[in-house]
Each structure stands twice: as C-alpha cells, then as structure tokens.
Amino acid sequence: MKKNPIIPFILIMAFGIGLIFFLSIEGVNNKEEIAANEAAKNGGEEAASTEEFDPATFAQGKCIACHGGNFEGQGGAPSLVATKLSEDEIKGVLTNGRGGMPAGLVPAENIDAMAAWVKSLGEK
Missing domain, CATH: 1.10.760.10 (Cytochrome c-like domain)
Incomplete structure (x- = not known):
C-alpha cells in the first residue's frame, strides 16, 4: 500500500495558515500596547522623521x-x-x-x- 506524500504538506500548510490567522488577531487586539512600546523605544517621540527638507x-x-x-x-x-x-x-x-x-x-x-x-x- 502506497501512502500519499502530499498529506503532510497539506497539514503543514493548514497549520501555518491557522497560525498566521490567530497571530494577526492577537496583533489587532494588542495594537495600542505595541504602539506604546514603539513610542517608548523612540524616547517618547513620534516615529515620523523630523529632518529638514533639502x-x-x-x-x-x-x-x-x-x-x-x-x-x-x-x-x-x-x-x-x-x-x-x-x-x-x-x-x-x-x-x-x-x-x-x-x-x-x-x-x-x-x-x-x-x-x-x-x-x-x-x-x-
């Protein structure tokens, strides 16, 4: 009896898609916390560039x-x-x-x- 070699790839793909879906939901739920952490890394300044226009x-x-x-x-x-x-x-x-x-x-x-x-x- 031969086994179908594509089944493991389909399972890995389904797991990956599910993981991406759940991580994106987690990111949406924590966007304020993520933004606060980024602001703290930048010394409380906005991430926007403050360079002079040349x-x-x-x-x-x-x-x-x-x-x-x-x-x-x-x-x-x-x-x-x-x-x-x-x-x-x-x-x-x-x-x-x-x-x-x-x-x-x-x-x-x-x-x-x-x-x-x-x-x-x-x-x-």
Whole structure:
C-alpha cells in the first residue's frame, strides 16, 4: 500500500495558515500596547522623521532621471537651470504637473522650498 506524500504538506500548510490567522488577531487586539512600546523605544517621540527638507538632495533622487544630472534638461524634459517661469508658476507645476511632469511629486509642505531652489538654479 502506497501512502500519499502530499498529506503532510497539506497539514503543514493548514497549520501555518491557522497560525498566521490567530497571530494577526492577537496583533489587532494588542495594537495600542505595541504602539506604546514603539513610542517608548523612540524616547517618547513620534516615529515620523523630523529632518529638514533639502531640495538639492530631493532633486538628486527624483529630478535627475528626467531633467539630467546637471538639471539642464534632456529628452522632453526642460532645463531647470534656464527656466523662465516665476516662482509661483514653478509652484503650480510642482502642485498640478504639466506635460510629462507628474503632479504631487514634491510633498505639499515642501513645495515652497523646492520652487525657491529651482528658481535659484538660474541665478548661479
């Protein structure tokens, strides 16, 4: 008589699914306690980042792919160095997007700093 080798795998899978289910319920029931423990680990501070926004660093991570390493434009992306847009127009583009520029790429609270930085590129 041959035994079916798949039965142990099915039992292990069922046990694993059950374990995940019960552990997730336990986590939901203890979410306030878990949050309090995390806050205590962080010295009572929120886990949110309190770093200052650096437009140049942000641009290195987000803008160079389209506008080029020196921000002079490439392909269909215009030059940020030679922009003729006012700071308010730059804020509008950062907020609403324009052409190939996606809207909301820069967090809303940092749009003023980013627009001032882009405008300063042409002044150098």
